[in-house]
Amino acid sequence: xxxxENKVMAGALLILAGGILGAGIALLYAPQSGQKTRKDxxxxxxxxxxxxxxALEAVEDFTDQVGEMAEAVGERASEILDQGKDMAYSAKxxxxxxxxxxxxxxxxxxxxxxxxxx
Numbered sequence: 001x002x003x004x005e006n007k008v009m010a011g012a013l014l015i016l017a018g019g020i021l022g023a024g025i026a027l028l029y030a031p032q033s034g035q036k037t038r039k040d041x042x043x044x045x046x047x048x049x050x051x052x053x054x055a056l057e058a059v060e061d062f063t064d065q066v067g068e069m070a071e072a073v074g075e076r077a078s079e080i081l082d083q084g085k086d087m088a089y090s091a092k093x094x095x096x097x098x099x100x101x102x103x104x105x106x107x108x109x110x111x112x113x114x115x116x117x118x
Contacts, residue, residue, distance in 0.1 A: 028037070 028034070032040075
């Protein structure tokens, strides 16, 4: 299977190379002068380089923003986790206090009932 993939890749590269070679030959035989063609190619190369640099800067900016966002989300998640731990601890304390109060009331009612019954 890998051999088939290599053949396909080789074929694609040959087609690409043929296209580039054909474009180069077409430029050489174009009706304008070679000097003008070279200038046009130079301008096109500079424009392509400039666009490539702009795209690279955009990708770097995007990568930085995603990294900053991931860091902020991580920090916020840590804060939320800490708050959750604090809330759980507070809830546990409140529950224990309510149980103790309930136990005290139960004992009080038991003793009151015991006095009434005899």
